[in-house]
Amino acid sequence: METKTLSKNKYQEKLLQLSYDAANQCVQCGYCLPACPTYESMGRESQSPRGRINLVKMAAEGKIDLQKDLAKPIDLCLGCRACEVACPVNVPYGHIYEAAKEVITEQQNEEQAKQKSNLQMKIRNGTLKQLFPHHKRLRTVGNLAWFYQKTGLNKLVQKTKVVNKISESMGQMEKVLPELESPLKRHKFGDVFPPKEEKKAKVAFFSGCIMDAMMYKTNRLTIELLQSVGCEVVIPAQQNCCGALHAHQGLTDEARKLAKANIRAFEASGADYYINNAGGCGAALSEYDHLLKDEPDWFNRAKSFASKSKDITELLVQLGPLPFKKEWNGIMTYQDSCHLRNVQGVWEEPRKLLRSIPGTRYIEMDGSDRCCGSGGIYNILNYGESMNILDEKMKKAEKTKATTIVTANPGCLLQMKLGVERSGLANRVKVLHIVEALAEACGIQ
Template identity: 50%
Template sequence: MTTVKEREKIQQQFQERMNEDELLNCMRCGFCLPTCPTYIESGFQESHSPRGRIALMKAVVDGLIEPDEDVERSLNMCLGCRACEPVCPSGVRYGHLLEEARDIIAQNKKHPLFVRIIRKMVFNGLFPHQNRMRMLTALLGFYQRSGLQSLVRRLGILNILPKHLATMEKVLPNVPTWKEMNDRPQHLAPEGTKKRRVAFFTGCLMDTMFMETNDATMKLLQLAGCEIVIPPGQTCCGALHGHSGEKNDAKELAKRNIEAFEQLNVDYIITNAGGCGAFLIEYDHLLKDDPHWAERAKAFTAKIKDISAILVEMEFHKKGLSLPEQIVTYQDSCHLRNVMKTAHEPRLLLQSIEGVEFREMKDADRCCGSAGIYNIVQPDMSMQILDYKMEQVKKTKATTIVTANPGCLLQMKLGIEREGLSEHVRAVHIVDFLLEAVKASQQQTNNQIQKKTG
């Protein structure tokens, strides 16, 4: 609940900070409506559409309405998937408007003490500090490996949690040990002829909870002929901060990352998480008003490339890989598709594998409902969106769901559990799937050699 004084301050900040030209660019044409999951799943409520939210922002700027709880609720209900942007004939940068509005509200509203403590712990105390991320992951590892997890499940302790959170505990990956997380490479040579020199953005969650996927990414880059530099000074990309009303913290993280990468003399900076990549590639917008950092941010963003894009550029899809026969479908990472404009490359890589029957699911480009921490803070809408997604998955009869973002991966695993499909269907990150194909192909070659020499 905001006070009158807080609402007045928020309104003033809207008038000072919101890009009115961008707000006016919206022609109210409605092209965005069919692409917006919350508009569709809310029963076509205008306030839960991009067009409706822009109208609310403009009304606050013009003083026609107060920035009350209804306005905040509408903005918070948005997934931030940015599916509205590619279809907008005016090219409205809706995502930038949303981030600015959320930041204004978050910075000028006094949250309850408990919320303030949680936000401080997460945004300031955890994600910017990789050692703390490793420590938290190591505790999770202890929980998984010590027998505590089995005990907790057997006693039904998880039943006190909301059902979707209890299910989410089941789909968490088996995490690495403390030693494994601290023994990370800083430089890797290519396998074979060197074709590119790249830097790898490891991320915070990706290099702890999803470290196996990071290792698979680096292995694929080596096989493609890339020399890899992994700067130790890099940090969290800042996406969670930027999307949650902590824009100043996001800017500080951006500066740390630019400093870590800018002197490396590399062709590209490679990412393997759609959400991270999309935020990194917009550092130039984030820092556009800072004269000391604006040009440095532009140079940084010009080198950002997703792992699937560089693999296709290096003709990895022509390696003749194979796997046991299976039906595969692909769930787009919203930010990878809508911000990084990378949708063709993952599909090309999957379709190039012999034994894979690729089936495009209906609305593969529609958000799965993960959206950072959306499935925690907006569970009802998130699960409603996920249920629709799983209906489309089942229609493909796929046994493997491939995606390209950790949040999407966990959400699809959650959907599999909710539908009782875990015996027949799996979800996997695209780099892990590609490495499976590499290993299977190598084993097949070895078997053929043994037969000939046997």
């Protein structure tokens, strides 16, 4: 690879400003290598955390080209941030990664505008900007998906494999969509739900985007579980998408706008805690202070917001015990959400809750802390690489002999359901969000 210094452009200058100091913290020791799923599956230094950091430094110094040399290695990163946990000097890899994504995407967007090309990028950016920040539009998509399942159209589509012919990754994801319940059971924004016992806390619930559009049964069950441990639950009316997908795809300005909207909405709720049930969303919410660090008027508000943001499992442990009514049959195992574990530091609470279910036989899966290959929309954009990681994950899941695999994030849920299908285990293994498992054990339907 050519390493002579090139004349730096404005994008390399911006990358220098955003990431160079953080990248220089890396001492290239290699402790991150065993923790990295893409290094394990691809076996190349450029697909390791320290390799990517070195490429970011070289690009910022003008020694390599952003698009030709850096874009693909960054794009193939899952963003799981397991390397941060393994790093002995606390290099903020996630922030370096998102800075690189921001600058790469900014340059790609400008070049695309000039060339009027790259349909995939136009669809991606259009979806993130025109769909995800709009709850009504997302709910319409969810309603159509319910109708699609209710009428049996999904079975016809799966039989003809028409979606697979357009996109194999989308066809596989369509096949494992959970069964949607009637949209009439969705909560309304602005609703308030009273506690079912003595009030212990007032919480504001973050509904999310995919969760609200496609997995609203899990949201409904989340609210009922919170009520069962003494929470008054408020649904802030003006809440929005968390911005995680936008930040991961380099649309940082859009992520900041969404963060500010959420801070305003949740501050107005007067709640003690801000609760979410999606590891990826929760990680984004917990880092709003970093996202808005350069805006003095927002930084302290963002820091306060982040301090109140909690995963549902944290509060259920804090305010529990849960009112279990049924015994669990079969073996249960748990697949960590990378962002819940590596960013929020939450891994004991889900296991404690699952082990507390009456009759449960909990078996820890080898490598449960390693990424399943979902990575937001990574499994759609980089399908082959994602499936390689997933297939290895399923070999370890099979060894537990589990009849239930539990996750704590919508992307992980769909990915593990796909893994069960690919492994031929669909007849004996089910995949549940942790909220679904706990609600079932509590007799909440």
